[in-house]
Amino acid sequence: MKLQEICAKRIYKTPCPKCGSWDIIPQTPIDVDIDVNDAKKALGQWAKAIKDGATPLKGPCFIMCRDCGFKAPSVDCSGRTSEEVGQDDAVFLEMKRLWIKAGE
Ligand SMILES: [Zn+2]
Numbered sequence: 717m718k719l720q721e722i723c724a725k726r727i728y729k730t731p732c733p734k735c736g737s738w739d740i741i742p743q744t745p746i747d748v749d750i751d752v753n754d755a756k757k758a759l760g761q762w763a764k765a766i767k768d769g770a771t772p773l774k775g776p777c778f779i780m781c782r783d784c785g786f787k788a789p790s791v792d793c794s795g796r797t798s799e800e801v802g803q804d805d806a807v808f809l810e811m812k813r814l815w816i817k818a819g820e
Contacts, residue, residue, distance in 0.1 A: 728812060730819035732781035739782040742811055745774040746798045771798035777807060779815040788815040 717725075724738040725731075731738050746765055765771055776790035791810045793801050801807050 728779065728815055730816050732784060732786050733819040734786040735781065735784040737781050737783035740779060740815070741782055742777065742779050742808065743787075744777045744793070744798055744801055746771045766798065769799055772796075773798055773801060777801060777811055779811050786818075788818040790814075 721738040724740050728738075728740050732740065746762075773793050773796055776792050776794070778787050778790035780787045788811070791807055791814065793807060
């Protein structure tokens, strides 16, 4: 088992219920128009968006599998900022709970 898999197992407890992958990442979408075709421009847009330290979230937060795109049920964080949610253990714990539940 690779180190990344060991870490993922410790954090997320269960692999992707669809494909069994441990390539799992939490998603907290921020409200910024990212140009996905231009990495340099996208980085600039992202940096500008988070500069104020209160980045509004674009949508709900969820944990997803990077291999097959499977998404666990999302946690509604509307009206909150990326920074606030990033520091809120309760949001991450709920995302994790939903991920584990999705795998049952
Ligand atoms: Zn998967």
